[in-house]
Each structure stands twice: as C-alpha cells, then as structure tokens.
Amino acid sequence: MNTQGKVFKYPDNVDTDVIIPARYLNTSDAQELSKHCMEDIDSEYVKKVSKGDVMVAGWNFGCGSSREHAPLVIKTCGTGCVIAKSFARIFYRNAINIGLPILECETAAEEINAGDEVSVDFDTGIISDLTTGKTYKAEPFPEFIQNIIKAGGLLKSLKK
Amino acid sequence: MGMTMTQKILAAHAGLESVKAGQLISAKLDLVLGNDITTPVAVNEFNKAGFDCVFDKDRIAIVLDHFVPNKDIKAAEQSKQCREFACAHCVSHFYDVGKMGIEHALLPEQGVVTAGDCIIGADSHTCTYGAVGAFSTGVGSTDMAAGMATGTAWFKVPAAIRFELKNSLPKCCSGKDVILTIIGMIGVDGALYKSMEFTGDGVKSLSMDDRLCICNMAIEAGAKNGIFPVDDVTRAYLSGRTEREPVEFKADPDAEYEKVVEIDLSKIVPTVSCPHLPENTKPASELSDIKIDQVVIGSCTNGRIEDMEASYKILNGKKVADGVRCIIIPATMAIYKECIERGYITAFIDAGAVVSTPTCGPCLGGYMGILAEGERCIATTNRNFVGRMGHVKSEVYLASPATAASSALTGYITAPKED
Numbered sequence A: 001m002n003t004q005g006k007v008f009k010y011p012d013n014v015d016t017d018v019i020i021p022a023r024y025l026n027t028s029d030a031q032e033l034s035k036h037c038m039e040d041i042d043s044e045y046v047k048k049v050s051k052g053d054v055m056v057a058g059w060n061f062g063c064g065s066s067r068e069h070a071p072l073v074i075k076t077c078g079t080g081c082v083i084a085k086s087f088a089r090i091f092y093r094n095a096i097n098i099g100l101p102i103l104e105c106e107t108a109a110e111e112i113n114a115g116d117e118v119s120v121d122f123d124t125g126i127i128s129d130l131t132t133g134k135t136y137k138a139e140p141f142p143e144f145i146q147n148i149i150k151a152g153g154l155l156k157s158l159k160k
Numbered sequence B: 001m002g003m004t005m006t007q008k009i010l011a012a013h014a015g016l017e018s019v020k021a022g023q024l025i026s027a028k029l030d031l032v033l034g035n036d037i038t039t040p041v042a043v044n045e046f047n048k049a050g051f052d053c054v055f056d057k058d059r060i061a062i063v064l065d066h067f068v069p070n071k072d073i074k075a076a077e078q079s080k081q082c083r084e085f086a087c088a089h090c091v092s093h094f095y096d097v098g099k100m101g102i103e104h105a106l107l108p109e110q111g112v113v114t115a116g117d118c119i120i121g122a123d124s125h126t127c128t129y130g131a132v133g134a135f136s137t138g139v140g141s142t143d144m145a146a147g148m149a150t151g152t153a154w155f156k157v158p159a160a161i162r163f164e165l166k167n168s169l170p171k172c173c174s175g176k177d178v179i180l181t182i183i184g185m186i187g188v189d190g191a192l193y194k195s196m197e198f199t200g201d202g203v204k205s206l207s208m209d210d211r212l213c214i215c216n217m218a219i220e221a222g223a224k225n226g227i228f229p230v231d232d233v234t235r236a237y238l239s240g241r242t243e244r245e246p247v248e249f250k251a252d253p254d255a256e257y258e259k260v261v262e263i264d265l266s267k268i269v270p271t272v273s274c275p276h277l278p279e280n281t282k283p284a285s286e287l288s289d290i291k292i293d294q295v296v297i298g299s300c301t302n303g304r305i306e307d308m309e310a311s312y313k314i315l316n317g318k319k320v321a322d323g324v325r326c327i328i329i330p331a332t333m334a335i336y337k338e339c340i341e342r343g344y345i346t347a348f349i350d351a352g353a354v355v356s357t358p359t360c361g362p363c364l365g366g367y368m369g370i371l372a373e374g375e376r377c378i379a380t381t382n383r384n385f386v387g388r389m390g391h392v393k394s395e396v397y398l399a400s401p402a403t404a405a406s407s408a409l410t411g412y413i414t415a416p417k418e419d
Helices: A030-034 A069-076 A089-098 A106-111 A143-151 A154-159 B005-014 B039-048 B073-088 B103-109 B124-132 B141-150 B175-186 B201-205 B208-221 B232-238 B305-315 B333-341 B344-350 B401-410
Strands: A002-009 A054-057 A081-084 A102-104 A117-121 A126-129 A134-137 B024-028 B031-035 B060-063 B093-095 B118-121 B135-138 B152-156 B160-166 B195-199 B225-227 B259-264 B271-273 B281-283 B294-297 B325-328 B376-379 B395-398
Touching: A030 A069, A054 A106, A054 A117, A069 A089, A081 A106, A089 A102, A089 A143, A089 A154, A089 B141, A106 A126, A106 A134, A143 A154, A154 B039, A154 B141, B005 B024, B005 B118, B005 B135, B005 B195, B005 B225, B031 B039, B031 B103, B031 B141, B039 B073, B039 B141, B060 B073, B060 B103, B073 B093, B103 B124, B103 B208, B103 B333, B118 B124, B118 B141, B124 B135, B124 B208, B124 B225, B124 B232, B135 B225, B141 B152, B160 B175, B160 B201, B175 B208, B175 B259, B175 B271, B175 B281, B195 B208, B208 B225, B208 B232, B208 B305, B294 B305, B294 B401, B305 B325, B305 B333, B305 B344, B305 B401, B333 B344, B376 B401
Parallel strands: A002 A054, A054 A081, A081 A102, B031 B060, B031 B118, B060 B093, B118 B135, B160 B195, B160 B259, B195 B225, B294 B325, B294 B376, B376 B395
Antiparallel strands: A002 A117, A117 A126, A126 A134, B024 B152, B271 B281, B271 B395
C-alpha cells in the first residue's frame, strides 16, 4: 500500500473543529461533510486536493473532539495520508479504525515543504520527498494495529 | 512494579493480574456511550458490519444532547435514527428530550456510572467519570459500534502523570480554575496518551462537581483519562445513586509515574484561557481590558448545580451589562428543576440573562448562541479553538462560572471578588 501526491502543510495543534466544523455535523453523510474539510483553517483545501495528496502537520494533529467525521472527511476528499509529529489519541484511534493511513515522523514533518511531491510506502514506513530527494522512516505500527489496518478497519477485523 | 489506579482498573477488566504502560490489552466494558452526533455514525457502522444485537442492552447509553430539542431537519433525522436504534435494541439508558441532559452531567447524576467502571464513550469528554473513580475515555464512533457489539475494547495501557494537590482553594476559585491552570502549565498535549491521576491532601477539599469539571478537561491536555481516588466525598455522592455496586481501586504505593506535578490549591487564582487554545491561560485579573459581547454558562464542564449556585450568587439582584448577551444552560433536567426551586432562574431572568433547557448547543457552535464575525464570548465551556462557537473570526475565552458571571455584569473580563 502506498500513496503519492503533493504536500499540504499545517501547523501544530490542528483541531477537529477546523478539520470539520461542528456546524455541519447535523449529517453523517461523508460525501456532503467532505465539502467542508479543513474549511476553517484552509478554505482552499477542498478545491486544491487531488487523490493521493499528503497532509503534513506538526504536534498533536486532530486534538479536540472525538468526532470520527474528522478522519473520515480527510479520507473522503481524497487525501492519501497524514504525516505529523504526533497525533491526538482519539484521532489516532479513529484514523486506524476507519482506514485513513497516518504516520508519525518528526523529521519528515519538520523538513518536508508545502507543495513538495512525496511518496509514502505504508508497509515499510518509508517517506520519500521526490522534490528534495530526502527519505525518512516513520515508526511502524505495533503488529496488533497492523492487523486492524490489514483487515480494513476495526469492525472488519472483529468479524474475521 | 506497582500499578497506577488506572492500570489497576484496566488489569481487572482485562482479566490480568497486572498490566504495564505500553501493553496492548482487550478489556471488558461496563458502559458504552454515544450522543446524537456520534451515534448515527456508529449505528451505520454497526449495521454495515452485520451485527444483529448489542452485547447488553443495560450497558449502553445513548443521550441526545448536542442539537436537541432539534435545531433543524437534519438534526431531527439524526435524533430519529438514534431513537429507532435504541428502540430496536431495547437500550435501557436512552435519554430523549424531557429526560435528557448533557451526557457527562447526566450519567453520573443518574447513577449510570460508578467507581471501578471501565467505560468508553463516543464523545471526547467521556473522561469526566474519572471523578467518581472510574476509568473512562473518549473514542470514535467505530469504537462505539465495536463496543456495543462485543462489550470489549482494545487499549494501550497508559503511563501516568500524578498531580499532587495540596491545601484548599480560595473561595473565588473552583475546579475550572484548577484544570485551566494545569493545562496552562503542561500544554494541550502535555498528557498526550497518558492518565492524569489527581492525588494528595487537597483532594478531600474538592467537591464532586469540582472533580467532574477537572476530569472533564483532561482531554484538553491530550490525556486518555483523568482520575480521582475514591474517598468519603465519592462514597457520599455514589451512595443510593448508582445501579451497580461501586468497586474501589487504589494506586499501589510503588506505582510508577512519568512525573509528579505539585499543585498548591491555595495559590490558584481565577484563570482564563485566551483564544485559540486552552493552554493560553492568564489570570482573569490581567484581562480586564477585554470587552465581551456574550457570556455562556453551562456545558458538560460547568452546567452543574454548584456552577449555577456560583452564578446566582454573583448575578442575584444585579444587571447584566448593556450590550452583553448572557446565556445560562443548566446541564440536566434535574439541575434545571433545582434551579427553579431555588429561585435561581427568576434571579437570572431578572438580571437580564436567558435560560435554556439542557443542550451542548453553543459550546460546539451548534446553535443557541452562535457568534458573529469579530465577537467575543467568555464561556464556561471547554474549547476555544478557531470557529468553535461560530464565525472563524470570533473569539472564545474559557473561564469558571464565577468569572463568567462577574464578567457579565461589567461587560469586560472580570475576576470574581476574593471573599
């Protein structure tokens, strides 16, 4: 499994309220919600993102609410992966449970620039910045979590 | 090596003699919770995965609280979906309009959570129940669906930070000032993935409402859970209230903590979190030039009876400043009724405030007090992120009920009087 695309870069503490504002949470329709992905921090994101693009952010990405709508809209609007220095714990859990690939890698998150072309190999955790020629290695997930991802999410893993 | 209080509860629910930080476990759940925003997503996942029944109809709580009484047609559809699921599966703890309250005020009040429990909830403030000595943590809707189907959840056993509380609070301060001070000290990811365990001689001076407020905002420091030891205050609160027998767990004397932070409660001052992160704290006294347009007193953080009482003491016989909209939201129907019986609601209305039935409403920018561009609100809620209460260019300042009520009278951020 891998993704390749251009980078959108965000700061520390990107919260779930800017990822998907609660004023839209009167529906659980992922397609409709995804029109508002990142709206309060980057109103251009939805217009500019192409399938496979990569979000790169600082510490504590996804802090705040437990709304699963947050990783869901990021995934639904085509984002291939989120790389951050760290993730808030509920977002981390939710991303795994719904099958949005996420990677923790401090150096990559620090050095990769907005607009760079990046490819990510989820099996090895290797992140390649094709624009700068640098490569990074993210921490692999524990085996237990890898099994959830391989099954295609938590509920599918339970059904096995 | 000894275990923390959280680790002991997790070990017991995983059927293990002991656990250690970092270990992945599967634990039995005493309660699985969801609200009108997160339950519809969970129900869709539950049905899509082909589960026919819930693991235990008495161990699931569904509370309609975010957008009820329904704010619009779409919200009404979501409530309807929750209602139909609750009915189809005979969910015994289903709280609809008339019975509902803000989930994290309601479930402790109704005795649905108790000491020693292991609880997940599809709401980030589920960490509130640590106040009664439970392990309780927020998760997403898929975890809720899995929990409803299997009665279990996976956890990575958390390490812990111990907060050693000393002495007692000045009269003008409450639990909110304690937790805002702590978040200001350690930051919004200062306890990421960890437990916040509150201990020390100062614990006994904190009321249950103070403890519920403190644990409620553990998530705002990134924590997995916040937890208080079970003492006489807890026992008095739980006695005659809870459905299940409380089970008391105690940290081992040699439990391992990543760090110990000492908090002298007598040195706490009225504290405010400035936009746009809960860690941007300042003493309220340094913010007296900040003019406000709105005051919100309520939420799962501060909509309890002591919060109403603190507001009443300040607002009674006074007038909300011209140009300030003061919105007061008791968190449950029982608190609402108690406010009526004690005369608080008449006093609030006479002061120029409005009083709503229980709802999360404005806290998350849903309805019942949305801010326009450039407006400022001082609120007893829990988050002040960009756009949290409305327009992306509006601002939220987080404070205690006493500070919020004092500010309502002056129109500027105002620390409550010291006596």
